[in-house]
Amino acid sequence: MTIKNSSIIEELGDFLAPNSNSTPIIVKGEGAEVVDDTGRRFIDLEAGPGVVSVGHCHPRVVAAVREQAGSLMQSPGRYHSRLALTLAQRISKAIDSGDRKVFFANSGAESNDGAIKMSLKHAISSGKQGWGIFAFEHGFHGRLSLPLSLTGLAARKKGFGPYATFPGIVHVPAPYCYRCPLAQNDGPSSCGMKCADAVEEAMKTKVPGEAAVFIAEPILGVGGVIVPPDGYWQKIQEICQRYNITLISDEVFTGFGRTGKMFAHQHWQLKPDIVTFAKAIGGGLPLGGFAASQKISAPFDNGDHFTTFGSNNQVGLAAGHAVLDIIEGEKLADRAGKAGDRFMVGLKELAKHHQTIGDVRGRGLMIGVELVEDRKTKKPAAALSKQVTAVMQEQGILVSITGVHSCVVRITPPLVMTDSQIDRSLEALDRALASGKAG
Secondary structure, eight states: OOOOHHHHHHHHTTSSSSSOSSOOOOEEEEETTEEETTSSSEEEEHHHHHTTOBTOHHHHHHHHHHEEETTSSBSSSOOHHHHHHHHHHHHHHSSSSSSOEEESSSSSSHHHHHHHHHHHHHHHHTTTSOOEEEETTTOOOOOOOHHHHOOGGGTTTTTGGGGOOOTTEEEEEEOOOGGGGBTTTTTTGGGGTTTHHHHHHHHTTTTTEEEEEEEESBBTTTTTBOOTTTHHHHHHHHHHHHOEEEEEEOOTTTTTTTTSSSSSSGGGTOSSSSSEEEEEGGBBBBBBBEEEEEHHHOOOOOTSSOOOSGGHHHHHHHHHHHHHHHHTTTTTHHHHHHHHHHHHHHHHHHTTTTTTTEEEEEEEEEEEEEEETTTTTTTEEEHHHHHEEEEEEEHTEEEEEEETOOEEEOOOTTTTHHHHHHHHHHHHHHHHHHHHHGG
C-alpha cells in the first residue's frame, strides 16, 4: 500500500500508541540505503538505530532466515537448540576466552534486566551486605522498569513515578569530557579522573550498604555518543575488582564491530564480568542476550530466568549466525574503523568552517557531532540540530539527534557504507549547516 496523502498517514497513525515516528515511510532497504513508498532513495545514517550493521537485507541474512523459516521457526519449549548452543559458543569466543555462559533474550532492555538479576544473585550468594547498583548519568539501558531506572536521562522517566525508581540504583557522573561536570575554571583538562574517583566517593555517601554492580555502556549512545578518555575504564575496572563489584558492559549499541572492535570494551582491554548485547546480532530481527563469566553465573539455578523466545527463536538465531559470518568474512570491524576515520577527518574539516560544530567524537562508525550556538559558552543548539536533520533529509540523508540537550547529530550507519556514501553525507551536512534553514 502506497501512502502519499498526509491525512491518510494521520488517520492510520491513530491506531498506534503515541510515538515519535514520522515520514518518510520506508518500504525497502539494501546495504546502507533505504527507499520510501514513493521510490525515493536515502542514505541511512541511523541503521535501525544501530541494528542493521551488516546492511539492510544482506543476502546471507535473508537466505539464512528463509531457510530456517522453512524448517523450524520456534522451538517448542525447554529443549536444546543446535543454533542456540553454537551461537552461544561463538559469541562467548568473540568476547574473550570462550568460557562464558550465554542467555538469549529478545531486546537490549531484557538483556540488561537479566544481567542485573544474575549480578544481584551473585552478590547475595557472595555475602554482600547491600546491593547498590552504579549507573551513569546520561546512560541509557532500555525502557522496561529496571532498565529505565538504570537510565540516567530524566526526560525518559517523566510522568512514570515509581515505575522508574528501582531501589539501590545510584547514578554517577559520566565521563562527558566536553561538558565535564567536575572541571574547574581552567576547563575539562583539569578534571583528570575525577569522574572515576566519584564512584568511590559515592560508596561512602549514596550506596545503600555495599555496592554490588556497575553497569555502563563503554561508549554512551543515546546519551550523546560520549567517549570516555583513555585510562578511565581501566580505573573503573580496578575499582570494581578491588570492591568485588560486578562490572557489566552494555554493548547493546556498541557491539559486533560498530566501533572498530568486535566489542567496544576491547578498545581498553577490559574484562567485564558480563557483556550484554542485542541490536546488530539479529541482522534486523529481535535478538539479544548477555554473556557472563563462570564466577558470576555460578549461583544461577535452573529456572531462575526464562523467556518465551530468546533461545527458542530459531529464525533469529539463524540470522545471528549469518551476522557473525558476515562480520568475520567481510572484516566489518576493520571496515568500520577505516570508514569512521574517513568520517571523522571530514567532520573535523567541516568544524573549521562551521562555528556551530562544538565537538566531534566517536570510535569507528559510532560518531557524535555536538552542535552549539556558541563555542565559548557551549550553549546547546537544539533548534539548529532539528533543522539540520530536516535539511539533510531533504537531500536524501537520514540521521538522528540524541543527547540530553538534543543537540548531538548521531551517525551510526550500516558498517558496509561506502566511501562515496560517506562523502555524500558530509557534503549534505555541510550544506545543511550553511543553509538558511539551518541558521
